[in-house]
Amino acid sequence: MVSEAPSFWWTKADWRAYALWPASFLYGRIAGRRMAKAKRPQAPLPVICVGNFTVGGAGKTPTALAIARAAREKGLKPGFLSRGYGGSLDVTTVVDLDHHRADAVGDEALLLAREGLTVVCRKRVEGARRLASEGADIIIMDDGFQSARLGIDYGLIVLDASRGIGNGHLIPGGPLRAPVGEQMRHLSAILKVGAGHAADPLIRKAARAGRQIHVARLEAKAGQSLTGRNVLAFTGIGDPEKFYRTVNAVGGLIAVRKSFPDHHFFTEDEMRGLIAEADRQSLAIVTTTKDAARLAGHRGVAAELLTRIEVIEVEMVFDDGHAPGNIIDTAIGNFRARRLKAGNAIRP
DSSP states (O other), rough: SOOOOOOGGSSSSOHHHHTTTTHHHHHHHHHHHHHHHHHOOOSSSOOEEEOOSSSSSSSSHHHHHHHHHHHTTTTEEEEEEEETTTTTOOSOOOOOOOTTTTTHOOHHHHHHHHSEEEEEEESSHHEEEHHHHOOOEEEEEEEEETTSOOOSSEEEEETTTTTTTTTSOOOSSBBBOOOOHHHHHHHSSEEEEEOOSSTTHHHHHHHTTTOOEEEEEEOOOOOOOTOEEEEEEEOOSSSHHHHHHHHHHHOOOEEEEOOOOTTTTHHHHHHHHHHHHHHHTOOEEEOOOOOHHHHHTTTHHHHHHHHHHEEEOOOEEETTTTHHHHHHHHHHHHHHHHHHHHHHHHOO
């Protein structure tokens, strides 16, 4: 997967996108056929998949966390299933915050584990079985929508309102992971996040196809304020500008911006450079929870930087506060219908 999306992916298609069209066409044929022909193994629990149409950060992890909180309010024990992108472990693992670092399980898995039971596994069926054995009642899968590795009872696609699907081309000419039509066939709902109109044509298309449309926004958690403070803001996430807007929203005055590729592991020179620049200009250092997670558990300059930073935490706030609970109820209903259908199919 591409870790640093080219800037031309997020503007009107130009000669670069069209020059790469043959490669994009081939990629789309393969990805679309994989989705269309997949016989996804079924999990022993209801599965909600939170995914993206595109490469890049639209807010999958905060969405997964919001759904998990709603599940707990219903008396359920949610379990997160992650591939552990950016981590090195290749065995099924229950994430332990006291022992695992981001370089082993991935930064997103560490954020999920702060909220509940989290399993990292390259083979999603095995991961689902492990969650069931650990006592989970429902599985929330962070990413994996385009994968053919596990059946989904509710597919929720998170779509950034200001970026939409970028130039509309497939990888490598654009950010799309698979043809829109094929993805639309498999999704249950779209979650439109933030303000803007770039996603509106796709939202209308989904609505005409009978798909649910939810609306939400990313907000800084209550009690966080940088009012009047000059800051150095750094991040390695899919859409850095989203973080910078959040810093501004809590009153921070950004003097220096440092953007890195998504899931980037900072080198010692980069970390020393951040500290030195902040000291030179007398700036506070701010970053995201995901970036802080990649620093945690390390010694030396990483530990020093971690003590210096202020983490701006965000949460996904649905316009309809009942939406996460309704998503869960629908997923459970679909799961029960699937099990009943499978039971009827094997009766003599």
